[in-house]
Amino acid sequence: MSADPLRTADLTVIGQVTTASNITLVCEADGADLRVVYKPIRGERPLWDFPDGTLAGREVASYQVCAALGWEVIPETVLRDGPLGPGMVQRWIETVEDGDGPDLVDLCPAGQVPEGFREVLRALDPAGHPVSLIHAEDPRLHRMAVLDVLINNADRKGGHALDGLDGRVYGVDHGICLHTEPKLRTVLWGWAGEPIADELLTDITVLVKALPGELGERLAELITDAEIEALGARARALLDHPVMPLPSSQRPIPWPAF
The missing domain is CATH 3.30.200 (Phosphorylase Kinase; domain 1)
Structure with a gap:
């Protein structure tokens, strides 16, 4: 080999x-x-x-x-x-070149959300114009949002979601994840309060079962035991209450958002 x-x-x-x-x-x-x-x-x-x-x-x-x-x-x-x-x-990751439509995560004039997108919030851009922060209503992006809940991602910016040439959606920049304390900050709040799909819950069940074994041993070389325990607790919490969380902090979105 x-x-x-x-x-x-x-x-x-x-x-x-x-x-x-x-x-x-x-x-x-x-x-x-x-x-x-x-x-x-x-x-x-x-x-x-x-x-x-x-x-x-x-x-x-x-x-x-x-x-x-x-x-x-x-x-x-x-x-x-x-x-x-x-x-x-x-x-x-080789990414799709900018097209005519909005990116996976983007800004648009306030309230003018394109079809197939969800509005996260409204704010003012640097020039003082009202805009909406939006993201695609895409199951590939939704799976990323669920992953962010599991790993407690404190920095999911718009530029960290990549539209790959291979048809997949990738997430990058995970250096401030897996803390024991709640730190979820993401631009992918469009599914907040909605149920998590059964097929994703099946995969999360597999993760929970794998943590006490070889997976946990590999993670122990990278993060603390307390952080591994917190990961397991977040996964079990999603299985017990399979709904995407609502923002619970004063800073639920990283800044800058892109």
Whole structure:
């Protein structure tokens, strides 16, 4: 069996995502047709409520949870060495070019919500014009919203939902997830208060059963025991009350939203 270049190939830096709050590099895997995103631990900006040096581990742990659910929402993500030392390495996603219609998450004139979209809130844009924050009424995006509840995503911005060329919708940037305290901040509130589909609940049941075994052992190398217990509690809570939660904090949407 040949080695997986995502895990073993030398990485050559070809660019940097300058809008990211932590060092985020775009690399090519030497000798393979593979582009990746690489976030070295040494480039993480300390956060008071997320211990320094753990963001890369949370990215990988979030992927492990997603994979255990059988949901191809988060691109394959590993923890490995790179040009600037250990860090998170994730497969690069080729996305659909901007079309005539709105993006998966977008802004539109206030109240003028296109067909197939849901309004999240109304606000003023930087120029002072009233706008609506909207997202697509798409089952692929809904599954991402359920995943965010499970992993307690504190930073689901609009730009973190990618429309892949392969027809899938991907979520990226999961460095501030899996905290023990409620921290859900997301732009995907359009399904708040609505039931969760049975097929998603079946997958969540599989996750709950897997946590005490090998999955839990892998997660224990990335996050704390208390965070694993909190993950299990959130999953069981959704099974007991299979409804998307309502916003419960003063800051339910990350800022900036994109």
